[in-house]
Amino acid sequence: MSEKEFVVSVEELISRNDHDQSPAVSKEGAIPETEKNVTVTNVSQDESDVGIPEIDDLEIYLLGHVNRESPTPQVNTSTTVKPKIQKVPTILRGRENFGKFYEPRVVSFGPIHHDKHKFISEVYKKRFFAGFVERSGRDYKDLYKTIEDKISELKKLFDDDVIEVYGDDKALSRMLFLDGCFILMFIVSYVDGDFSSFNITNVHAAYIQQDLFLLENQIPFLVLKLLTESSSPEFKKKLETSIRDFILDNILAPREPTWILNFELDKLKPDSATHLLEMLQMSATGLLIRKTFESSPPNRSACDRSTPVVQPYFRSVQKLQAAGIHLKPTRRHFLTDMDFHSQVFTASLALPPLLVDDSTGPKLMNLIAYEMCPDNRRTNYEVTSYICFMNSLIDDADDVKELRLSNILYNLLGNDKQVASLFAEIATGLVPNPEIYKDVKKRIENHHHRKLRVWMTETFNKWPVMAFFAALFSLMLSVIQTWYAIPFGKSSHK
Template sequence: MSEKDENVVCMKKELSVTKVTKSGGGQASGGDQGQPAEITTTEQTSEVVITIHEEAIRTRRGEKLKKIWEVAEAAQKQNAEPKIQRVPIMLRDHKIFDKCFEPRVVALGPYHHGKEKYEQVGDKINDLRECYDEKATKDYDDEALAWMLFVDGCSTLEFMYKYEKLEEFKIKRDQVAFAEQDMLLLENQLPHRLLKWLIKKSKIHQELNTSIEGFIRMHGGAPRDPATKREPTHLLDLLRTRMVGCPPSPSTKSGRRSTEGGHSFRNVQELQAAGIHFRYSKTNSLRAISFKLRFQCCGFLYLPIIKVDDSMRPKFMNMIAYEMCSDFQNDFEVTSYIGFLDSLIDHPDDVKHLRKKGIVRNLLGSDEEVAQLFNEIATDLVPNDAIYRNVKTQIEDHYKTKWKTWMAQFFHDHFNSPWTFLAFIGVLLGLGLSGIQTWYAVFSDPSPCDAVCKYLKTHPG
């Protein structure tokens, strides 16, 4: 059989053999029941070679895919709370995103616990186990898991509570920044219910709740909406919910994603040349994207303000990874928002215009870096086209209406600065005054001086 027709899989199985020997040698008998037994354990390794045909591999892959879809559908039907899972492999495959998912300073929870480069609630332990994927906690007994989550939970709350005074504890600013990023990694999440239980046991529960609220708002989350009843799964879920904002009405909501875009899309410079102006939205919700037409020829695209700094890439990449988890039913709002911005930003000049309009706050460096950042984050993403379908339709209709484009181009060419506008107003005033003077010269009644001159001409003597 050729190498192309088969794959060989080698597995090593560790076998533990326990041997019980009675002191004194020989077989155990009723006469030596009182003698202490010597227990020795030896480990043996056996190697098993399994040959798997490619056809069997394809069948197995098909079965796995089918099982994955069945699990996803079952989770959707049960509307189960999503578990804290690993980052999907399709995102981990990109080497440029490696640093977005690995903690640098603080490892929280079981996924990265015990790694050498990281620092290292008994009655509720079963509930807490259910918050994680089963594989994440199988190597920890109840006592070890409870102690780990207790310490990590207290450390998380203490970090947010003492955030403004961390320098007093000789914690450097770069360590603080890395710790903040680590607390928002998907694989580094602690169950939100754990934090709630710890807060209830504290004497400063109000202050701790306020510190969590401040931490979320500092990273771009909106204030809590009293109408929101769903409890967050973890801090990353809470931040995502606050950034996305209120869900749309049932008539416009769509839980289905599509890879077929209904409209071709243009970047900022092309839309600007077509008479579309950019303004920042009144709220920073990722849903606050709208298009309005004024004066029948000028379009205005409103976008939420976004701060671009070193934390943006890992923060958004982990929210996107969370949206891709099979047990989290969502409309891919963050994924779609990044896809929308990526369609607008192709060149540094696109970033420059959005920055001048106050939409992009560039704390990263050059506009070229920002453009590259959006292009990288949007790699291989499949957004939900239904979310911004109305906005894209309005933009496309405006772009395809030629007279609107011509009018917009005229205003753009002749009134693109205050001086050209003032010059135009001056010309209009000059033409107006000349017209008024001509009208009076033709149609006005003769003045008394004209009558005297006429009389003198007709009566010379």
């Protein structure tokens, strides 16, 4: 198809019959000030004046609040609160290179960075949109209706402050529809390695690939699923395999994994993944390998508890090797797969292989930001804990070199010092889950202490024998010295 055929107008296709309806609400004046000022609170006038109420008043307020909202509290342990699409948590927004890691470079998706001028023209989105409609085998109106009919459900997948500027559901529906078509068609083209129909360069494609995994650049995965299921059976299968291959290609592991990412869209529960970044996190940590997602949700209480856990002293790669610990890659490439085996003097630490290139920093940063979202109870800080563990192994470029020689780190950044600096930058200020890798760390520490005790015992037991050989050696030196001294003396006398 020619470029001219791809350049279409969404307004012409979707909105040409909407001129008699209310227009899409822009960011300016999207929510009237009169509506913004209408706020319902439960705080009494006395409390607002005093600041901190008296104990009796506080008790009355607390009891009344609980009785109103939860007379008989019920805890449902079978499900977890679905994380919403939101901005990067405040605790991470003060980082020096915030824009480098968290803001899109080429194209924006969703409402947070919508309509920012530095991104590519909407013409490119319309080209991919037209390409998707053609490949789907469906009328564009039917595809759009699948999103419009679900807009109320889709809005619940965003934080309120993210979509508050969209007072009209139609504006949000159009944006999600266009972005969803673009993302799916881009993924298909990326997997096929063919962007010739859309007039974008490989450089732009590489940046778009990174932009798809930014926390603030997400749209609900439900949009992609609805569009996929509404496509023709042949194209639906193509979309499913393309999404799987696209996630596999971005999973932070080398391209030749020993396992296969095994999931199908029609077998995923509706709440399996909120967005592509969450799907990447599940894939990188091994949670997505189960097709039906029937395992129990992770327990973050071990990480959220206030009681500190004393961690054993941990050593860098070079110090571990000096203690007789060898490094080797794990068979599976999940970030959570680490193991340690030891004997008396030798041991092995198995670590998951990691591909380090220009996209690794932004991916890891945004995976960590996703895990740190306040309402997220679907992770156990797996990626955060992995980064902290690796940072404890890496003191300098020589440690990176040893990891690289052990086929654990695949460095495409240029030099090992850059990798060491990257891990140090990402790990700054992070707090890992103390329960993750606790057993591995404990066994490493036990191996070190056991080896030290064995060495001291053997040295002590062998000391008498060593002393005997030292004395014998000293006696032999004396005899040899005397032997050579006698001829020398006779020769001098003559």
